[in-house]
Amino acid sequence: MSENDRFVTKHPKGWAVKKAGAQRASSVHDTQREAELQAKKIVGKRGGGEVRIQGRDGRFRDSDTVPPGHDPNPPKDEKH
Numbered sequence: 001m002s003e004n005d006r007f008v009t010k011h012p013k014g015w016a017v018k019k020a021g022a023q024r025a026s027s028v029h030d031t032q033r034e035a036e037l038q039a040k041k042i043v044g045k046r047g048g049g050e051v052r053i054q055g056r057d058g059r060f061r062d063s064d065t066v067p068p069g070h071d072p073n074p075p076k077d078e079k080h
Contacts, residue, residue, distance in 0.1 A: 004049030006039040008032060010056060017042065040066050 006026070007018045015035035016025035026042065029035040032053070039051045048068040055061040 002049040004043050004046040006043055006049070006051050008035045008039050008051065008053040010054060010058070040064070 005020055007020065009016050009018055011025060011028050013028050014030045015028070015032045017027045017029075017035050017039045018025050027035070027038055029038060036051065036053055043049045043051055043066040048066050051064050051066060052060055053062045053064075
């Protein structure tokens with residue numbers, strides 16, 4: 001897990017962008033899509049890494065590598 005990685009998680013006020021191990025959210029958004037875009041922006045400015053997205057059920061439903069991060073399975077990641 002990289003220092004730059006971020007998580008998009010459910011929050012009482014919407015969707016939060018959080019750093020691993022952080023108690024407080026970096027930002028909170030009305031929609032999951034807005035939170036995902038903000039997480040990718042943060043990770044991109046910090047040199048790349050992973051954005052992991054949780055579904056409403058709390059299980060991770062997607063992960064995306066933001067360049068110049070290292071994707072361990074590049075041929076399989078064809079969603080983005």
